[in-house]
Amino acid sequence: MATSFIDKARISVRAGNGGNGSVSFHREKYVAAGGPDGGDGGRGGSIILQVDDNMSTLMDFRYKRKYEAGNGADGQGARKTGKDGTDLVIKVPRGTLVRDAETGEIMQDMSGSEPYVLCKGGRGGWGNSHFATPTRQVPRFAKAGLPGEAHDVILELKLLADVGLVGFPNVGKSTLLSVVSKAQPKIANYHFTTLFPNLGVVWVEDGVSFVMADIPGIIEGASEGAGLGHDFLRHIDRCRLLVHVVDVSGSEGRAPIADFDAINEELRQYSPDLAQRPQIVAANKCDICEDPDAIARLREHVEAQGYTLVEISAAAHQGTRELVGKVAQMLSVLPPVTVYEPDYVPRPAAVDTSAPLDIQRADDGTWLVEGPWLQRLMGNINFSDYESRMYFDKTLRESGLFQQLEEMGIQDGDTVSMYDFEFEYQR
Incomplete structure (x- = not known):
């Protein structure tokens, strides 16, 4: 009996979340003022696609549609970093096109042998040892890990034949x-x-x-x-x-x-x-x-x-x-087999900014801002990229966060801390 041929499949993939940072203080006999020593959370595992020449169909994706990588472990005292989450390697036949299910854009053409990171794991949160300064010697807060990337993708097999x-x-x-x-x-x-x-x-x-x-x-x-x-x-x-x-x-x-x-x-x-x-x-x-x-x-x-x-x-x-x-x-005179160039441009995930954020002021005057939608937003921001930072600033401004901080009494030069990101507030 012939094996069914499956040449198109839709799957949901989610990378692991980063582990939370630890709040801990060094305590040792005869050592005074040991100071903060909370470790960072581990990185979440990534979803990686790898070509397998022993596969000829997408049959493996007919019954299993959801794939998740491992979460990072939380940090510990003594500056111990949590264990990174386990990467999940998904094998696909050579010639598989990976498309964004929402837009139909090509994310990757799995025609070569190089692995492709489909979803990056979330960054681990900083432990309180990162937040010690001359004026903030006893930081009693750490940062939560950021969520891993998630996508709904369509796998489409296009045979590689001359x-x-x-x-x-x-x-x-x-x-x-x-x-x-x-x-x-x-x-x-x-x-x-x-x-x-x-x-x-x-x-x-x-x-x-x-x-x-x-x-x-x-x-x-x-x-x-x-x-x-x-x-x-x-x-x-x-x-x-x-x-x-x-x-x-x-x-x-x-x-x-x-x-x-x-x-x-x-x-x-x-x-x-x-x-x-x-x-x-x-x-x-x-x-x-x-x-x-x-x-x-x-x-x-x-x-x-x-x-x-x-x-x-x-x-x-x-x-x-x-x-x-x-x-x-x-x-002998025709060009080689077509390889499709990706046309996918990662976009920051749409977030509902209507939910209130948790805003607190630490003893040293630092403004601590947290919330689920802010966490999701920061997981998609590249702070080394100017346009990405401008998008981040625009989203915060439109959410009413800056206005709320000003109503609560924030001043120019005050430190604002959001997960593993800190900046000085300027009107």
Whole structure:
């Protein structure tokens, strides 16, 4: 029984939260005024994607949709930093596109072998040892860890093949793949025998080989979702060359020229760029052709459009080596397999600033500001980036925080502490 082919999956991923900082004071016999020694919280674990060449589908994501990395441990006394959370490595097939589920933007193309950090773990909170100053010698506060990043993403598998076989169902694509490679696709005399793409490595000569993909048969209306073809048209997006297999035997009452034009129209409807992809037309089942003139008419039709036609019989192993030679010759001058450039721009997570913040004033005059939405906001701010800092300032101002601080009596030069970030207040 054939294994189901899963080529698209939606998952939710969340990195671990950072551990909380510790409030602790050094106590040791004969040591006076030991001072604060609270350690920092550990970093939360990250979500990391890694290519696994032993995987060929997204089946693993069919039943498990939520993935979470480990949280960082809280800090301890004696300046002991909490243990970092465990990273979670998720393995995906080579060729998987990672898209933001909300915007559809490409976050990463997992075509290479480098791991990709999909969600960064939250930073650990500072212990009270960080907040000791000449005027604040006994800080009785520490900072909570920041939450890890979270995303809903769509994984979309686009096969990495040099050559894609296209054509109507039952024209002999699977037979051709089995003849020119060691792939063993299911072959039978009925439509939609092929339910999922099959890959085969075609050897030409020493040092020359290529990967060929047998795509399920395309039918008219596939670009609009009809039949099986629509789900798998994405797998020929990356192919450098298409081998268009046309049944010229007339055994099923089909018209070769009409079939050729119909498939190309479906490719155009799905992707104009795909319709411009180089093609070789393989006129299959020539050995049982009932109308020899049909081949001549098809040749004239396709060559008028600039395509090369090769007469073959995959079942009888006729013309297949000539076809393989033509394919290798064209591939030698075509650009490499497409790798999609990420177009994803991380955006600060939308936060509801209507909830009140907890504002307290420490004994040394420091203003301590905390709250769930502020914590989430700071987890998405890069304080080394000017625009990110400006966004942070704008959000705080629009939330009414600065006005509230002024009503509570804050003065220019007072220190404001927000988790692991401190600044001097200036009107």
